[in-house]
Amino acid sequence: MRDVQNQLDHRNIEIDKVGIRGLKYPIVVRDRRHGTQHTVATVNMYVSLPQEFKGTHMSRFIEILNEYRGDITLGSISGILESMKQRFRAQSAHLEMGFPYFVEKEAPVTRAPSLMEYGCCFLGSHRDNVDLRVGVEVPVTTLCPCSKEISRWGAHNQRGRVKVMVRFRHFFWIEDLIRLVESSASSEVYALLKRADERYVTEQAYQRPMFVEDVVREVALKLMADPNFTWFSVEVENFESIHNHNAYAFIERAMAEGPPSGHGGAPGGG
Amino acid sequence: MRDVQNQLDHRNIEIDKVGIRGLKYPIVVRDRRHGTQHTVATVNMYVSLPQEFKGTHMSRFIEILNEYRGDITLGSISGILESMKQRFRAQSAHLEMGFPYFVEKEAPVTRAPSLMEYGCCFLGSHRDNVDLRVGVEVPVTTLCPCSKEISRWGAHNQRGRVKVMVRFRHFFWIEDLIRLVESSASSEVYALLKRADERYVTEQAYQRPMFVEDVVREVALKLMADPNFTWFSVEVENFESIHNHNAYAFIERAMAEGPPSGHGGAPGGG
């Protein structure tokens, strides 16, 4: 059978990224408490395609993934990217994985345990060096400082969602990045709250009113203060309880040149 | 060319519904304030298929829609359903349209005007009689009675979404159904609120604490009290500000046998 993909292409245009998108795949990630955690990822894999080739053998992406099956952690991304570059003879390779990650939390007063889900992602690229980014989405409570200030009682509050992406020097736990975010809002969010806990989070949020602007700055300040992070972006979106649209704030900063993520110690948190 | 769809089918199975789904189509609906309103619908159209036919000529759904183009309102649904039954020689026909609908609202104190969007739908079925349902999705604010009661200050509140579906005897305005829902929550929601308005909705919500259970019952009570409605379902979903999951309540009731919607006066609200 003729290999159509390997035919010469005369249009003289390199393709930046070509690959597969939206593949669901079970993975096992590192978990500080239990060692490992089973979850399900949505995976995208791309390589660059030189101008002279007509196409890409898409099945090889799946084959590479299958070879790493059971060992797809943040620590193995560099190896997967290296395999992709070699197998496709590509200048650059990209791997993106998003997955739910569960952390056991205790309610603030009764200590009742429950599981909270956080959306996580690993984004790896490899041209000359491996570049890794880790992302996490953390639900929080925000209580509006303006509403509190101007009203005789109450203050509107709502669920917000903070998305953080970081580049880093060394291993770190996703759990710590989640904590950093959860400590930067009016209150954290729980799956299980008994009445004493509900009272606690209600009163705490009222005493720590924060705009999206406050949350994005608090998270940014803490990320800038940690020398392990060399770059970050933070995005806060509030599902305003008094509007049908959302409030939004965004900060992106590069703190250092340094070696890109993926070098030095095995990066972790997954 | 052979007409494959018209071939005999020997499997002896009638198909309940066959048709098209997810078609985007611009429509004009009735608007109490401005006469008409342009919007964009997502349309599903189905007919039943007798056991003896292999297939359906799907292009006819589009042709029927095109014939009614510019006049696709709630009032024309019966006619469209009739056309579908005739053209397909079908026992039953179904038409579903969902679309955003805008209403101009004034802020509660400053009277600053703005546009609020509500998700609406028209669902029509025709077997022996035409059966019409109208639905609307209304965002509201809910403030937790338990949180208010047990806390020294503040109370968690959040955006909630109320979905109402009704069967009815006579014409009514969607605007009135929206009002019915908006008056049944801790506060209504606005696109534009100046500070005096924000104070007003904050204080009002604090003085009208309501669970999802309260909202679903209030809406149900008002719908039962209106003799125009012969059946309804109400669904309330709160995007809890202290959890990452939602609170939910649902009531469905048939109040009367009466003639199904679509008979009597030209039904309206769109």
Next chain:
Amino acid sequence: MRDVQNQLDHRNIEIDKVGIRGLKYPIVVRDRRHGTQHTVATVNMYVSLPQEFKGTHMSRFIEILNEYRGDITLGSISGILESMKQRFRAQSAHLEMGFPYFVEKEAPVTRAPSLMEYGCCFLGSHRDNVDLRVGVEVPVTTLCPCSKEISRWGAHNQRGRVKVMVRFRHFFWIEDLIRLVESSASSEVYALLKRADERYVTEQAYQRPMFVEDVVREVALKLMADPNFTWFSVEVENFESIHNHNAYAFIERAMAEGPPSGHGGAPGGG
């Protein structure tokens, strides 16, 4: 602290369903090949609320789920529903879980293995008896018989999605329900196909042209022929390659009165 939820309600309206929605939870389901499979569910839990009570203690849903943690399979749903009825003193209880489920498949010619993901759901209700439904979403290829018939070469084909829900008498494997669907389309779908496999599925689809109407009937015929199933619904949706809207077909049938699902042998497949 006052128990607001336990207060008397004077509106005299029973609520059909009240509970939590959209909770993410890690579960372990039964897997024919490996014994068990870890996956992540989206969970809804509801109970009915008598007219005399103002509210529901939502945290109890999470507590019940936590008690069954590590043992949330189709076999344990009856027990969870029973716990819900007792703990809430409710007339009826409802549990809905949707989750991705992976099955290892071999490519049709090269036998290259890969993982396919299928969307599954367990829906349980308990009023007087337990009623269980199992659902599965299966991607398939469909090739249009009309396009093939009228064209000199080629035929349009596309990815389709078949959703099946069943009520059943005894244990069955989800894997078998998936097979039943995959054998009822123009071709099945794979995560990994080498060139010899791609040729095979291309030619097979061309030789087995099927409308959505054909697929829905084939699946229905097979389900009706299996005495284990007492009720089903089948929904086929084709992401037409020549349109930007979808083709759709739906059949629902009750085959027998029999005992509802959830009685008899431990129901399975998850």
Next chain:
Amino acid sequence: MRDVQNQLDHRNIEIDKVGIRGLKYPIVVRDRRHGTQHTVATVNMYVSLPQEFKGTHMSRFIEILNEYRGDITLGSISGILESMKQRFRAQSAHLEMGFPYFVEKEAPVTRAPSLMEYGCCFLGSHRDNVDLRVGVEVPVTTLCPCSKEISRWGAHNQRGRVKVMVRFRHFFWIEDLIRLVESSASSEVYALLKRADERYVTEQAYQRPMFVEDVVREVALKLMADPNFTWFSVEVENFESIHNHNAYAFIERAMAEGPPSGHGGAPGGG
């Protein structure tokens, strides 16, 4: 009432973007055939916030939008961005609008007319200069060259989606950008096809097999050949009929420095 947003902030961090997100708004865009077209946009509006201010008066975004109501076209974006910079005394302003856009198409043989929907977006930023990007999402048919080559009959094909974003010098019609994309795939897609048309598109697709790699290159070539475009990105995603994941290709190129979009003639196409 105290103006909390205007308070001094001591954290010394400028916020890149702060504003509103997900607001639905009815707009009127330019339409080559009918002059204007009513549609519904999803709107995001952001400004930068200097380090010394605590917050943003979010209601001003809505007020600005209301002032331009009825005249929100691509041509008015520069003015809206200018208003945003002034009203917020911001260094930079951003406006994003996504909306469905309808074009009347004729079937290729019978000339039967129907409406096709395309997703469009206008993205405007203003720091020192106005930078405008116009985007369009076009559904197409792609037929796999490898599948055709290796199979004795047939070839797998599917719906694909091409997303193009451009920066430009002068006014252009969205309709022309859509045509450019539709002429770069195996076949274009229609809402209404009679049997003679279905035969035509089936045979045409079979004679013009194209990978995602081919489509992305064809579109790129045509965009590079048009001196009106100074930058573009093209993204092609195929909903593979033989897989449950998608094939993907991406190219981004800057062709010229030139003046950024938004200067020179009133930019158009909407």
